[in-house]
């Protein structure tokens with residue numbers, strides 16, 4: 001991924017992201033053609049063992065997602081702009097005295113952390129020093 005899961009890695013360089021988007025676009029076009037032609041193909045699996053190990057670990061953590069928002073840390077440079085509240089897809093943030101307060105029904109999309117214009121949100125120390133990722137297709141929703 002280009003950088004959406006900041007708890008594991010920061011955003012890739014813009015050049016790398018562009019290459020990924022182009023490769024993805026090419027792949028989607030191929031898949032569309034395969035579907036149109038009703039071709040039967042095996043599902044591609046890259047690194048199946050590694051994927052299985054990673055997803056097993058990941059899915060074990062899913063039940064704790066709603067309350068994992070207790071790990072968000074708000075830094076002093078928060079401007080109180082409210083963009084995090086506006087952008088949260090599940091209304092899990094309420095602004096109280098110009099500060100975001102997480103409501104413990106989080107989906108862990110990490111959008112609030114990634115899109116904060118002041119980079120005022122961290123997730124414990126996991127996101128510290130990591131480049132934020134801005135999905136070019138999502139940006140306009142938050143403006």
Ligand code: SF4
Nearest residue numbers: 078079081082084116
């Ligand atoms: S988006 Fe960032 S600066 Fe704005 S209110 Fe939320 S945490 Fe504060």
Ligand code: SF4
Nearest residue numbers: 088106107109110112
């Ligand atoms: S991680 Fe996503 S779901 Fe959770 S509070 Fe932030 S924007 Fe909302």
